[in-house]
Amino acid sequence: xxxxxxxxxxxxxxxxxxxxxxxxxxxxxxxxxxxxxxxxxxxxxxxxxxxxxxxxxxxxxxxxxxxxxxxxxxxxxxxxxxxxxxxxxxxxxxxxxxxxxxxxxxxxxxxxxxxxxxxxxxxxxxxxxxxxxxxxxxxxxxxxxxxxxxxxxxxxxxxxxxxxxxxxxxxxxxxxxxxxxxxxxxxxxxxxxxxxxxxxxxxxxxxxxxxxxxxxxxxxxxxxxxxxxxxxxxxxxxxxxxxxx
Amino acid sequence: xxxxxxxxxxxxxxxxxxxxxxxxxxxxxxxxxxxxxxxxxxxxxxxxxxxxxxxxxxxxxxxxxxxxxxxxxxxxxxxxxxxxxxxxxxxxxxxxxxxxxxxxxxxxxxxxxxxxxxxxxxxxxxxxxxxxxxxxxxxxxxxxxxxxxxxxxxxxxxxxxxxxxxxxxxxxxxxxxxxxxxxxxxxxxxxxxxxxxxxxxxxxxxxxxxxxxxxxxxxxxxxxxxxxxxxxxxxxxxxxxxxxx
Numbered sequence: 001x002x003x004x005x006x007x008x009x010x011x012x013x014x015x016x017x018x019x020x021x022x023x024x025x026x027x028x029x030x031x032x033x034x035x036x037x038x039x040x041x042x043x044x045x046x047x048x049x050x051x052x053x054x055x056x057x058x059x060x061x062x063x064x065x066x067x068x069x070x071x072x073x074x075x076x077x078x079x080x081x082x083x084x085x086x087x088x089x090x091x092x093x094x095x096x097x098x099x100x101x102x103x104x105x106x107x108x109x110x111x112x113x114x115x116x117x118x119x120x121x122x123x124x125x126x127x128x129x130x131x132x133x134x135x136x137x138x139x140x141x142x143x144x145x146x147x148x149x150x151x152x153x154x155x156x157x158x159x160x161x162x163x164x165x166x167x168x169x170x171x172x173x174x175x176x177x178x179x180x181x182x183x184x185x186x187x188x189x190x191x192x193x194x195x196x197x198x199x200x201x202x203x204x205x206x207x208x209x210x211x212x213x214x215x216x217x218x219x220x221x222x223x224x225x226x227x228x229x230x231x232x233x234x235x236x237x238x239x240x241x242x243x244x245x
Numbered sequence: 246x247x248x249x250x251x252x253x254x255x256x257x258x259x260x261x262x263x264x265x266x267x268x269x270x271x272x273x274x275x276x277x278x279x280x281x282x283x284x285x286x287x288x289x290x291x292x293x294x295x296x297x298x299x300x301x302x303x304x305x306x307x308x309x310x311x312x313x314x315x316x317x318x319x320x321x322x323x324x325x326x327x328x329x330x331x332x333x334x335x336x337x338x339x340x341x342x343x344x345x346x347x348x349x350x351x352x353x354x355x356x357x358x359x360x361x362x363x364x365x366x367x368x369x370x371x372x373x374x375x376x377x378x379x380x381x382x383x384x385x386x387x388x389x390x391x392x393x394x395x396x397x398x399x400x401x402x403x404x405x406x407x408x409x410x411x412x413x414x415x416x417x418x419x420x421x422x423x424x425x426x427x428x429x430x431x432x433x434x435x436x437x438x439x440x441x442x443x444x445x446x447x448x449x450x451x452x453x454x455x456x457x458x459x460x461x462x463x464x465x466x467x468x469x470x471x472x473x474x475x476x477x478x479x480x481x482x483x484x485x486x487x488x489x490x
Contacts, residue, residue, distance in 0.1 A: 005353060012338070012349045081337070083336065088354065244306060245306045
């Protein structure tokens with residue numbers, strides 16, 4: 001693995017994204033607009049918006065980076081560019097690292113815009129710092145990226161890649177505490193929820209909401225998300241084969 | 246080494262057997278590709294040309310036998326900046342410009358912008374350098390893909406049907422370029438399913454049903470089969486092979 005090639009790869013992926021202006025506009029604007037919509041829906045209950053809006057700041061980049069990676073990587077596999085890269089000095093971890101840096105940057109920009117709108121305009125209120133929210137969102141997005149990389153190995157077409165979203169992403173969103181408090185779920189569902197990494201992203205965000213300090217519990221939860229991102233990245237890298245049948 | 250001693254072959258294939266999807270694609274084939282020459286790999290579609298090429302660049306799982314390139318096992322790390330591969334379908338990024346595509350591959354090989362510009366010039370794409378690859382014609386995509394390989398100034402250049410669908414003038418130029426590279430000691434292996442390209446090669450490897458049926462110079466092939474054109478020579482060999490079964 002070479003840091004130089006990893007950065008070159010990240011630069012190439014970002015350039016591909018930047019050439020697609022419409023996608024860039026959608027990535028940056030849509031989460032902010034949905035935050036505004038949620039805020040309008042919950043106009044009479046600002047404390048509800050504080051809870052839901054904050055969780056959405058973590059859920060958006062997670063979902064979007066999953067989709068972007070699963071499709072871009074599926075394209076690399078079918079268009080022959082992956083095979084070609086495997087004959088160049090690019091190591092598998094250069095490619096995966098490049099994806100993580102590119103989509104992590106992308107997630108930072110997306111969360112930055114959505115968080116700015118939420119905090120400055122929609123009156124989102126957390127005891128802790130918005131920077132901690134940004135950090136958690138980036139870690140969660142890298143986990144989404146890694147899951148996308150992993151599923152791209154099991155998708156023969158872009159169409160199939162998108163179909164993995166309801167399988168891997170939506171259950172995590174439903175069980176993470178966004179639509180229903182985890183404490184009020186049946187015991188076995190809480191057990192499932194405990195096994196899903198997105199849950200810990202939400203717990204970390206809730207820590208930022210409740211405490212003005214960066215608590216040890218928040219760091220612990222963030223560590224679990226980061227650990228899950230590393231595991232998924234390694235599994236995703238293992239699906240990249242230099243030699244195929 | 247004394248100056249008149251012949252250089253060792255750039256590529257040596259020994260008793261190679263490859264199976265794909267339960268079917269034997271290459272059946273115990275052996276051949277050597279001489280250094281500093283243009284060797285044509287000719288045969289009908291499905292005869293095993295691409296599989297052989299993938300074995301040489303190290304992206305094909307092989308069942309048995311060995312492939313040695315520049316004295317190293319095919320696909321080994323040290324070969325990755327010395328061997329370049331142009332896939333059958335242009336493996337370039339449609340959402341990048343011609344310039345960005347070539348610059349990306351240039352930087353992977355540690356080359357700079359000037360090398361990229363020279364490679365684009367060499368394939369006659371300088372007038373289209375700023376265009377997105379998605380908007381190019383098939384032949385232009387092929388040339389861009391070729392530029393992405395030429396940019397590393399490889400010692401061995403493996404091209405899978407590079408001239409399909411190209412304008413005759415450009416085809417002529419490319420062949421002149423291939424010979425120019427060979428005259429500087431580079432080794433080229435070019436596959437084709439059209440026999441009229443056979444005469445442009447220094448040596449020919451004829452493949453049929455996963456076996457080599459000839460490994461000779463065009464002139465040698467003509468005299469051995471007593472035919473005028475290479476198409477008839479190929480037919481002659483096929484009939485001889487079928488007759489001996």
